[in-house]
Amino acid sequence: MPITYDTSFVDTMLPNTAVQFWDRVAKSADREAFRYPTKAETWESVTWAQAGELVSKLSGGLLALGLQPEMRVGITSGTRYEWLLADLAIGCAAGATTTVYPTTNEEDTAYILADSECRVVFAEDDEQIAKLRNRKSELPYVAKVVTFDGTADGDWVISLEELAALGEAHLAANPGLLEQKAAEIRPDQLATLVYTSGTTGRPKGVRLRHSSWVYEGTAIASMNILSEDDLQFLWLPMAHVFGKVLMSTQMACGFATAIDGRVDKIVDNLAVVQPTFMGAAPRIFEKAYGRIVTMQEAEGGLKEKIFNKAFEVGREYERRKAAGEKIPAGLNFQHNLFDKLVYSKIRARFGGRVRFFISGAAALNSDIAQFFNVAGIQILEGYGLTEVSAGAFVNHPDHNKFGTVGLPFPGTQVKLGDGDEVLIKGPGVMEGYHNLPEETSKALDADGWFHTGDKGSLDEDGLLTITGRIKELFKTSGGKYVAPPAIEAKFKAVCPYASQFMVFGEGRQYCVALVTLDPDAIQPWAEENGLSGKSYTEIVNSPQAQEMVEGYVKETNAQLNRWETIKKWRLLDHDLTIESGELTPSMKVKRNVVQANYQDLLDSMYD
Structure with missing residues (x-):
């Protein structure tokens, strides 16, 4: 229900x-409100x-x-x-x-x-x-x-x-x-x-x-x-x-918040602060997932086999649980055993007390959400925009449906407009754009509905799924529509070394992609593949890296419709950054900026 x-x-x-x-x-x-790090790296309450x-x-x-x-x-x-x-x-x-x-x-x-x-x-x-x-x-x-x-x-x-x-x-x-x-x-x-x-x-x-x-x-x-007894980590x-x-x-709610905006300190801080929940952009979960998976691959042998078996058992356990099926005694025993051997160690990386994470600002890959769920860490995906005061939808711990962004906040209304555009109405909707009446009238209609520009669907329970950004959808020269975010999420789920995977193909005969690798995740892989001591640029330009990415592109293509498959791709010799202007501060890719910066490279894939 x-x-x-x-x-x-x-x-x-x-x-x-x-x-x-x-x-x-x-x-x-007299209750704790805030906690922050001092210059001596201790925490003041x-x-x-x-x-x-x-x-x-x-x-x-x-x-x-x-x-x-x-x-x-x-x-x-x-x-x-x-x-x-x-x-x-x-x-x-x-x-x-x-x-x-x-x-x-x-x-x-x-x-x-x-x-x-x-x-x-x-x-x-x-x-x-x-x-x-x-x-x-x-x-x-x-x-x-x-x-x-x-x-x-x-x-x-x-x-x-x-x-x-x-x-x-x-x-x-x-x-x-x-x-x-x-x-x-x-x-x-x-x-x-x-x-x-x-x-x-x-x-x-x-x-x-x-x-x-x-x-x-x-x-x-x-x-x-949430209650007064929770502890948030805010970065x-x-x-x-x-x-x-x-x-x-x-x-x-009245809970306490530990605050430190240094992104490179998140993992260290979680171990010290031991929060019960945290909000984050999907990129944080992608990086954590990639780090865990690559570490296990580097371990190899028995440890890797135990890890893989643990998640095989965990997925079956969670499937039965979600379906309301009886869990056999043997499966329950295995699940409890793997909780001690594997899942608990993953939870410990995040402080050991996290009840759930809240994911927003961009789409979360459902495979990554399920991975953490198996380990006993729920990720509640939500959805909103600046124009609706951030939050408009979120999943609930007792009804967390992967791939959806949950139900509307109580008091918020939703409907689908032309082209299945998500329209939102409620107390969170903005007054308008400052000094821009024409822009305001484009976004807010006469009945108070905000036009999000996102394409979505609603299931029988009223849960919303975002299927793409209307302006990001493109049509190939063959007349087929392609939703880049869905393809990009699939690649990131299969490739633990990925940082960004950007799909293009508007008006072209096939889809191509620009790829960047995560500088942290790729180092252990490099050591395992004879590239120890090499720079990031040397690693990504190596034949080994090209072959590795090609394998993951093929694995991704196997999950796609023919017209969505990536025919050609190029691996960039640097990652995208906020400082370069190619990422927003919430770590979303500025697709138009990336396309403009690499238009010649994209064109070369159609020669």
Whole structure:
């Protein structure tokens, strides 16, 4: 039976994010709220009451600087405790946060801050401050910069501590000011301005209301999958709505969050923090899967045989369990044995306490989800967009159907439009695009339905499957439609060394692909194949690597329709990166950028 949700909470939601935060501080004052790494690499813990005290001072500081309701305040920083403090302070001062990725180039940073008319900017360090100084003439509205770790000049740039001191004095002179502000914020007031990183053209500012964030957190809380006793590990870019929605969920549920945005520290941090859940993009799970599989292949012999047998048994066990079939005693014994020998060791890599991961921002391969499920780690795939405040669908631990993104959030409606386009309506839908009325009218119809641009299907239980991005679907010269993401996911599931697999073929007689390998995963393989000590470029250009990739392409082709098969491919001598502009900060491929960068190489495969 599918899960059904009670939607009555929508009528009794708290009015705004400031009230939501202060309500949580009052309810959970002495409980742990946040945990963050110090410079000595130890972890510091903060209660809700302590966090509330800091937010009060910072919020008071913003008000002392003259912040008025809905005035924008930028944050250009990586994910860290101070990011959350700044965002909460902006909301409690009735301002609106404008998010900027720390990797955003100087020109786009200036554009976002100018287009949003930011009055104050929180800048992480001297690198971020330099971007602002170099473009100061283009930032006429920015009156003050507040830095977390950078150099303050006592004039245009002040420290976080100076802002807090300013706020403490301002609140002392104006008792009850923050309570008054919280009471005055309208539910439909602008809370966040998030600029989408788009594949072409200038980024668009998405206007998200206070009521949308309160709804998102409250809707997830109503699913009863999280409680005060959970511990989240948060590394996601907070400039991305996936990270922000997990923050609003924390306010609604009251669990503690350990925060560290350093991607290279994720695995080490999980072992130390031992969280009960974490949100992540599929690339994180792909990398973890690839690392586990390649390590077992490198071990070889008996260990590899035990590993393979464990997952053969595990898949049969989970199949019977999902079908409601009786599990034979022998199968149950084997499953328990392999849990001790194999599955528990995989769980230990993630701290040993994870109840589930939440996957979003891109499509998750169902084979990889099933692999982790066998090991006792559920991955709940969800779906959403910046324009719907991140979350709109998610699977439930008690009804997790691989390949789908689950049911709509309670209170959210879905229907399929022309060409099976997914349309969404509900409290999470944006107000519109900032200063772009024509773009808003294209995306939001007169009845309030947001047109996602994604193609999907709904099953008999109401669970949504995303079948492709409408603009990413292409037609071959033979008239056949091809959905690249589905093919790409299949390759990544069979090739543990893959980083990216990008399929092209619009208007051509057959499909081709560009391939990149994971620099970490390929090293053990190189040592096993006589390439020890070689550089990444030397490894991927070797005949051994070409032969290995060819084998996985053939394995993938065996699962495809004839017109979808990859006839030719090229292995790039470097991986795609965020810094190169070929990946978004949430690690999605900018397909148009990649195609433009390698058009000559793609054309050569049709000569």
